[in-house]
Amino acid sequence: MRLASTWLIATMVLASTSCTADSTQDSQPDVASSRATSVAAPSPMVEGSNRDLAVAEAVRVLANIPVPPGSTKSDSSPALSLNRLRVFDGPVDPSLGQTSWWVVPLSPDDLVAWFDAHTPANTGSAFTGPHSSAPEPVGDLFWETDEASEAYSPPVVVVSYARLGPALTAIRTDATLAARYDRVSQTLVPATVTSIDIVRSAVDGPEVPPETATTTDPAVVAGVVSAFNDDLGAMAHSRPPACGSPTGLVHVYAVTFHWPGHELAVDAGRPLCGVGRGLTLDDSKLPQSLADSPSLDAALQNALDAA
Numbered sequence: 001m002r003l004a005s006t007w008l009i010a011t012m013v014l015a016s017t018s019c020t021a022d023s024t025q026d027s028q029p030d031v032a033s034s035r036a037t038s039v040a041a042p043s044p045m046v047e048g049s050n051r052d053l054a055v056a057e058a059v060r061v062l063a064n065i066p067v068p069p070g071s072t073k074s075d076s077s078p079a080l081s082l083n084r085l086r087v088f089d090g091p092v093d094p095s096l097g098q099t100s101w102w103v104v105p106l107s108p109d110d111l112v113a114w115f116d117a118h119t120p121a122n123t124g125s126a127f128t129g130p131h132s133s134a135p136e137p138v139g140d141l142f143w144e145t146d147e148a149s150e151a152y153s154p155p156v157v158v159v160s161y162a163r164l165g166p167a168l169t170a171i172r173t174d175a176t177l178a179a180r181y182d183r184v185s186q187t188l189v190p191a192t193v194t195s196i197d198i199v200r201s202a203v204d205g206p207e208v209p210p211e212t213a214t215t216t217d218p219a220v221v222a223g224v225v226s227a228f229n230d231d232l233g234a235m236a237h238s239r240p241p242a243c244g245s246p247t248g249l250v251h252v253y254a255v256t257f258h259w260p261g262h263e264l265a266v267d268a269g270r271p272l273c274g275v276g277r278g279l280t281l282d283d284s285k286l287p288q289s290l291a292d293s294p295s296l297d298a299a300l301q302n303a304l305d306a307a
Contacts (some may be wrong), residue, residue, distance in 0.1 A: 142156055187290070
């Protein structure tokens, strides 16, 4: 069996997800409003558009998951173990997931062999040990699609299966992903920013006071504003991965933008834990957060160096 080189180790957890399904093999799943803002900002995205795009992509991916010939679609789970999503690989918002159930006229061995031949699934995960000669009667296969978007995470296909009989297996197919927070007007800053306050802190290493600076230099401020407005939203409503360990000394940056009548505070987030940068506009915490951005970090470091 071959292993796809791009697969991450999936965290096995239980979460609820549902989808209506038709009972025939050829049927497929059925498939924004703006918010007032107090801040003039460039090209704000309509709130909810990333989520709408993510839902449409999940529906498309689910419709294109291959199943073995002779499979029959079921309108509910044919096996108790397939009632819930069993694999979380990468960012997953369970409310966006799309699900179908099937009954396949194959044994688990033949089912895994079929997916090994027809998909990039990590079929080695169906074996429980280095010397296993046959897949387990209940197992999971998954793979990441090649689709890339600034609106959502790369979709992941999950195929979970459970043996029903000598030549009969139930499968659950899921398309999972998470949408990014939209960069709506409240999350952007205008060209009229007059000053920025920067705080750089070390994540690990010797305990030293944070480095701080305030700059009003128009060129430096413009560079930071541009990098900030170009940043993507963080993944919304998804389960953060386990925290990683720093390799060497790692710094994180917080910044506060000031312009007439307003200020936007951007915290450092927790990039090693997959937690985005929080936003506070005029002392009001915003629901959105931003993705970790090396470009923004570089602009902030440049501002510190120039201060």
